[in-house]
Amino acid sequence: MRIHRLTLQAVGPFPGRHTVDVDALSAGGLFLLEGPTGAGKSTIIDAVVFALYGGVAGGESSDDRLHSDHADPEVEPFVELTFSTAAGIYRVWRSPKFLRPKKRGGGFTTQNARAKLWRLSGADDVGEPVSAQVQEVGGELGRIVVLDRAQFTQTVVLPQGQFASFLRARPEDRRAVLQDVFGTEVYEKLQKQLAEMARTTRTELDRATDDIGAAARAFASAAALEEGPALEDPATLDGDTLTALTGTVCKQVEERADQEDARCTAAAAAERSARSRLDAQRALAEQLRRRSALLVELETLTAAEPGIRSDTERLELARRAATVTGAAGAYERATARVERAQQQHDSLLATVRSGTHTDLAPLDSLALRAACDAATAELGAVTELVTLEAGLPARQERLAADRAGLERALARTAEDQAALELRPAARAKIDDELGGYRDAGARHSGAQADATAANAVLEAARAARERARDVATAETAVAAAAARCAAAADAEHTVRRRWVAGIAGALAGTLQDGRPCAVCGSPEHPAPARPSPEHATDEDVEVATTAREEADRSLGEARTRLTTVTEQLHALRAAAEGLDVEAAQERCMTAAGAVDAAMAAILRSAQLEQDLSDHDAETASLTGRLAAARADQAGLTARLAQQDQQLAADRARCERGRGGSTSVTHRAAELQQRAETAHALLEAAQERTSAAEAADDAAARLTAALTEADLADVAAVRGAILTADDQRVLAERVRRHDNDAARVRAGLGEPAVAALSGDEKADVPGAESAHQQAMAVLADATGAAREHRVRARQVRAAADTLLATLTAHEQRLRQAAPVLRTAALATAGEGNELDTTLATFVLLRRFEDVVAAANDRLSLMSDGRYALERIDEREGGQRSRKAGLGLQVRDHVTESPRDPHTLSGGETFYVSLCLALGLADVVRSEAGGVELGTLFVDEGFGSLDPATLDTVMTELGRLREGGRSVGIVSHVTELKDRIPERIEVRRLPSGASTLAVRS
The missing domain is CATH 3.40.50.300 (P-loop containing nucleotide triphosphate hydrolases)
Structure with a gap:
């Protein structure tokens, strides 16, 4: 890379x-x-x-x-x-x-x-x-x-302070570093996983053994329920013997269950025969009882037949009368309607003759309809003028109010015009004052920069004062740490000198007669050295070394702190420009005053600019309002003239629509009343004619209904009518009598009842006693058969469970053997001749590669003097709990091993550097040969x-x-x-x- x-x-x-x-x-x-x-x-x-x-x-x-x-x-x-x-x-x-x-x-x-x-x-x-x-x-x-981050920082980046710490580390600490760098935690995890698998496997084997014992006890318990040959403990038998034994026991139990099933079958047949005889006797007794009851009921029905025939005749007459009641009611209602129509016509005619429209009284239907249509048509023409006449006063008032508003608007327009002519002079005054503040922003920027610089100087002066105290404190701490470091170094030197002086005595204490000496190889020890009373142990050396390293670290930290605060003090004094805190504060106050004055000028300038902007906006707004007001006033003047002309025309129309009445509204009321009167007379005449025709039709339908029902008149109809409840009671009585008579005749006609003479006898108690005895025998046989069948199933299930458990245990033993063997090898258990765990073995091989790669460079840097050696003991001679990760330095000048702690500062550095570079080479090769550029x-x-x-x-x-x-x-x-x-x-x-x- x-x-x-x-x-x-x-x-x-x-x-x-x-x-x-x-x-x-x-x-x-x-x-x-x-x-x-x-x-x-x-x-x-x-x-x-x-x-x-x-x-x-x-x-x-x-x-x-x-x-x-x-x-x-x-x-x-x-x-x-x-x-x-x-x-x-x-x-x-x-x-x-x-x-x-x-x-x-x-x-x-x-x-x-x-x-x-x-x-x-x-x-x-x-x-x-x-x-x-x-x-x-x-x-x-x-x-x-x-590379992962741990490998990267051990190969590409060799971090500060990590060389010597790895060289001087305890073997157990060195183990943790190597495990992180090479990622061997996977072997540690595998080792732990194998140990856990072994524990789980042993637990499962113990559980399987317990399952065999439980299954054996369950089978023995089930088998003991039956008499048979004596059973040995099934858990101590092999598979074939146990299979034969369980088969014999199960066969005996099942044969006994088959015998009890046969006895139960015979008892069930006897119970069915007794139950059939009981059912026959109970049926005969029921038929005799039913025959006697039907004969008694037949006599009662025969005696009630005359009254039933009378009820039937009354129901038929009521049904015929019901067909006439509707026509009779219609005739009575039609007659009453004729009388009401005549009375209403006579009353309305009298009212018209005494009113204002008497000319309508003698008219026939055609003339009345024509008068009504004429009044309605004239009323439609007058209705529009009623609303128009009612709104004339309000329209006159609004017209007067609009004229007054126009006059006031003209006065306000004159006032706004006068104010507009005065605004240019006021604007010039604001603009003149604003000219004195044009450079306020530039003055504020300069003052602000001066204030910022003054504040920075003040902060630096204050920080310099505080940092001067820190420098004095750091100098005191360095002096104290140097004294502690010198004392710790002297103490370590003294302890190591005592340890070296007592090595001979310590080795002499391990000599045994007949065994070779570890130094000279002789089996004889004529004059072994005596242990020195001041001999220092390995633990004493380690404690002194730790104390010296801690003192070195504290001194380094104190010196670093002193250098840091001293450099910071010089930088802060330069930033403060040589001023103390008081002078810097005075400079800040002067700069702050200048900033405040410049800010006040900026605020006043901004206020004047806003005032000028507001003045111009108000002038523009006033000019616009004047133009809009003049346009609105011209339009309003024209609109008022038009409204005055329309009001005069509407008054003339209302005058023409009044006719001979005092107002259009009064004329409309008169026409409305005439139309309503004519319409009422016309409807009364039509109702009288319609009622007479309906009465003639109802009389004809009533006559036809009486003839069809074979009744003389309406009075006969009223005498035959029954209420709905009365009809329902009579009909229910007749229906119930007919149903009961049919049911009794059908019951007596059934073959089983008709075949009886009445002299037969039924023996129900005897049949019941015989059936109860058969039931008791069947219950005893059924219970015994069920008990033996359940026992047979239990014994068979227990035998199957025992054999399956034994098979599973044998299979578990075969599966567990490889797991237990592998776990023992990985965890230094039985069969591991090296007595070394898997993770430790892998680290030993990697560590040997690191030492070999480091020695390639160390031979050159030390001019062939030094070489690193891996040892099983802890540095200083004490055996480590994690064997194999100790280090010693071989001095080829004296051919004697040296503890890495005894190297000088420069030797420690280049030996550590070689070790770090060797570690980098091995990590790089472990990462797939990554090339480091x-x-x-x-x-x-x-x-x-x-x-x-x-x-x-x-x-x-x-x-x-x-x-x-x-x-x-x-x-x-x-x-x-x-x-x-x-x-x-x-x-x-x-x-x-x-x-x-x-x-």
């Missing part, structure tokens, strides 16, 4: 946008990333890792490490990286989740992380989009880069002497073979002279950082 270009914006301490052309920078193979501590060198590496994996090299939250606090909140932070692998050239763009100001209202809102990926044909190509979804981009990059080494080179530095730089130069480029992250001055191509990171007075590329 090769990195071509990196662009970042608003990331970490960098608030601006910066682009690094890595191709141009690494043309010579080596380039330097340098700058003061804490300026942001590691942030550039974090940006590369974030672009590829969405997280930084150290694994911290990308939001916390990448979003710049120095950038404007509106600026979106992002990283854009162009790189190439065997899969092609790609460009990835990522933005982390951050808080941005809300577009509406106050406060902030969360902007989610975003990502985009392009495939390029060349490093400068625009590219073809691949995806714009965060998850899809992550999946595509995993396929393209091949760009490497970053983030480590301090200041601990190396010039000769060793030359050797290390030569070895790093070898990494350039094949076109690879190596970036070194350091602030060592000598490296600036050796490597001209570099990225310079510098702090700004504001606390932010910037970078420049030198190539």
Whole structure:
């Protein structure tokens, strides 16, 4: 993998946008990333890792490490990286989740992380989009880069502080690192899964064995219900013997059940015979009882027949009278109508003769209709004039009111014209005053800039005062940490000296007679060394080393803090322009006064401009109102003249429509009354004629109905009529008598009843007693048969369950054997001769590869003096709980092993670097031979002497073979002279950082 270009914006301490052309920078193979501590060198590496994996090299939250606090909140932070692998050239763009100001209202809102990926044909190509979804981009990059983030940070990015920590780590800690880097957790998971499968398999075998015992007990319990041969415990028998035994027992039980079934069948036949005899006797008794009851009922019906015939005759007469009642009622109603029509005609005629329209009284029907039509026609012509006459007064009043309104509008128009003539002079006065404020905006901008600068100086002065206190505190902390570090180093040196001095005594304590010495190999031990009373143990050495490392770390942190706050103090004093807080405050007050005066001028200028705009708008509005008012007044004058003419014409029409009446309304009332009177006389005459004709027709229909019903007159009809309830009662009585007589005759005619003489006898009690005895015998036989059949099924089911359980247990044993054998081998159980688990075995092989790759470089860097060796013991001689991951350094000058903790600072650095590069080589080969075109080494080179530095730089130069480029992250001055191509990171007075590329 090769990195071509990196662009970042608003990331970490960098608030601006910066682009690094890595191709141009690494043309010579080596380039330097340098700058003061804490300026942001590691942030550039974090940006590369974030672009590829969405997280930084150290694994911290990308939001916390990448979003710049120095950038404007509106600026979106992002990283854009162009790189190439065997899969092609790609460009990835990522933005982390951050808080941005809300577009509406106050406060902030969360902007989610975003990502985009392009495939390029060349490093400068625009590219073809691949995806714009965060998850899809992550999946595509995993396929393209091949390495995961842990492998990437151990191969492409060799992070600061990780070399020596891996070299000096305890074996169990080194195990965790190797497991993460090589991904061997899959073997750990497989090992645990096999152990869990073995536990589950053993549990299932135990359960299957318990199932055999339970099935055997169930079969023995079921078989004991029957008498038979004595049974052994079925759980101790083999399959064939158990099958034969269960078959014999089941056959005996089923034969006994068949015997009981035969006895039950015979008892059922006897019960059916007894039940048939009982049914016959009960039927004979019922027939005798029914014959006697029917004969008694027949006598009662015969005695009631005369009254039934009388009721039948009354019903027939009532039905004939009912056919005449409708015609009689119609005749009575027609006669009453004739009388009412005559009375109404005579009363209306008398009223007309005494009224105003007496001329209508002697007229016949034709004349009355003509008079009514004439009055109605004249009324239609007068109706329109009634409404017109009623509205004349109101129209006269509205006309007078409109004329008065016209006069008032003319007066207002004259007033508006006078006001319009005065407005030009007022406008000129406003414009003259506005001319004095034309440059108010320019004055305010200058004052605001001065105030901003003064506030920045004041803030810097205040911050410088606070930072001066921090510098004093940091200097005190450095002095204290240096004292603690010196004391811890002396204590570690003393403990190691005691440990070395007591090694001989400790080894002598392990000697045994007849066994060779681990040092000289002799089986004889004539003068073993005595243990020193001041001998230090391995635990003492480890505690002292841990204390010294903690003191070193604290001193480094204190010095970094002092450097940081000192640089910040210098930057803040420069930003404060040498002023103290009081002078800066006075400068701020003066600038604020100038801003207030300029703002007042701007506000007055704005007010005058608004006044001028309002004046012009009001002038235009007044001119428009005058034009509109004059047009409206001209139209109103013409409209009033037209309304006056129409009012005079309508008065003349109403005068003509009155005739001889006082008004048009009075004339319309007279015509309405005449038309109504004529219409009423005409309807009365027609009703009288129609009623007479209806009465003659009703009399004819009544005569015909009486003749058809064979009745003399209306009086006979009224005497024969019955109510509906009376008719229903009589009809129900007759129907019930006929039905009962038919039912009795049919019952007596049935063959079974007709065959009886009345002398027969039925023996029901005797038949019932015989049936009860048969039922008792059947119940006893049925219960016994059911009990034996249930027992037979239980024994057969228990036998089948026992045989099936035994078969399942044998199958489970065959299936469990491979699982238990494999789990024992993977977990260092029975059969594992190495006594090593699967995960540990895999790590040992990988660790040996790492040590071999590291020794290839270490031989060159140490001039053949040192080599790394894997040991089963913990560094210092104590055996590790996780065997095989210990390290020691072989010194070929003395051919003696050394604890890695005893190496000097420079030796520790290049040994650790070789180990890290060896680890990178092995990881790269494990990842499928991924070719690494760009490497970053983030480590301090200041601990190396010039000769060793030359050797290390030569070895790093070898990494350039094949076109690879190596970036070194350091602030060592000598490296600036050796490597001209570099990225310079510098702090700004504001606390932010910037970078420049030198190539």
